[in-house]
Amino acid sequence: MITSQSSLRRSERSRRATLDAALELCTEKGYGRVTVEAIAARAGVSKKTIYRWWSSKGAVLLEAFVDAFVGATPFVDTGDIALDLRTHINSAVKLTSTPPYGPAYAGILSEMHYDDALAEAVQEQLVGPRFAAAEARLAKAQEQGQVPAGADLPLAVEMLYGPVYYRHVLRKPPQDEATVATLVDHVLRSLGAAPDGPRGALPGTVPRPASGDLS
The missing domain is CATH 1.10.357.10 (Tetracycline Repressor, domain 2)
Known part of the structure; x- marks a missing residue:
């Protein structure tokens, strides 16, 4: 039982390290330059471990x-x-x-x-x-x-x-x-939500800019 729990903790640490490494590399290098090899090296895990849990770098990220x-x-x-x-x-x-x-x-x-x-x-x-x-x-x-x-x-x-x-x-x-x-x-x-309040505002609305640019 103790060995099993320890193994689970190590797996979760490896998973978190892999996710964090992928995010760091994506921020530093850009998505296109990130590789599974680089993620593995940064996370301190093997490529085999990554591919056991994820199918690609996209899946990791x-x-x-x-x-x-x-x-x-x-x-x-x-x-x-x-x-x-x-x-x-x-x-x-x-x-x-x-x-x-x-x-x-x-x-x-x-x-x-x-x-x-x-x-x-x-x-x-x-x-x-x-x-x-x-x-x-x-x-x-x-x-x-x-x-x-x-x-x-x-x-x-x-x-x-x-x-x-x-x-x-x-x-x-x-x-x-x-x-x-x-x-x-x-x-x-x-949606036809009913106005509420003395000025006919929807619940929680705030004054909006005149341009009302939603794009």
């Missing part, structure tokens, strides 16, 4: 990114759907636009167009679960009376994430908090 993304972008429920969506999107923008996770995310998005296995893994490990979590939070808002019962929640999720993805792919400056607030406001209004 995807796991590192998903680990961080899920932890940094929870769907909390404060009872204010606008506030909660802003918190989530702002956290997602920050994580995907700054090292060490920004360079990894950019590389994964590029590589998945040429690697079908990686594209499938992105859908299974990142996109699918995050979309489901976003829909679940919006569904809870429906139960709370903040979003109409007939609202198209899957479309709303695409509308929320679409501008974030668009800016990242085209390497435009990431959204600031005011632009994210405008985005959330527009999406909720498109």
Whole structure:
């Protein structure tokens, strides 16, 4: 039993060292210059160990990114759907636009167009679960009376994430908090969310810039 527990601890240390090494190298050299050999050398593990757990460097970096993304972008429920969506999107923008996770995310998005296995893994490990979590939070808002019962929640999720993805792919400056607030406001209004408050503002909305640039 003691040997088994020790082995598990060593495996987790090796896994974490591999993920950290991949992120460091991606930030230092760029995704395209990272190799499994370099990851193994930096992590102090063998290539055989890496290939036993992952199929490619893309798979390594995807796991590192998903680990961080899920932890940094929870769907909390404060009872204010606008506030909660802003918190989530702002956290997602920050994580995907700054090292060490920004360079990894950019590389994964590029590589998945040429690697079908990686594209499938992105859908299974990142996109699918995050979309489901976003829909679940919006569904809870429906139960709370903040979003109409007939609202198209899957479309709303695409509308929320679409501008974030668009800016990242085209390497435009990431959204600031005011632009994210405008985005959330527009999406909720498109769902027919009932205005609230003396000035007809949605719950948790903040004044938005006159330009209202969502792109």
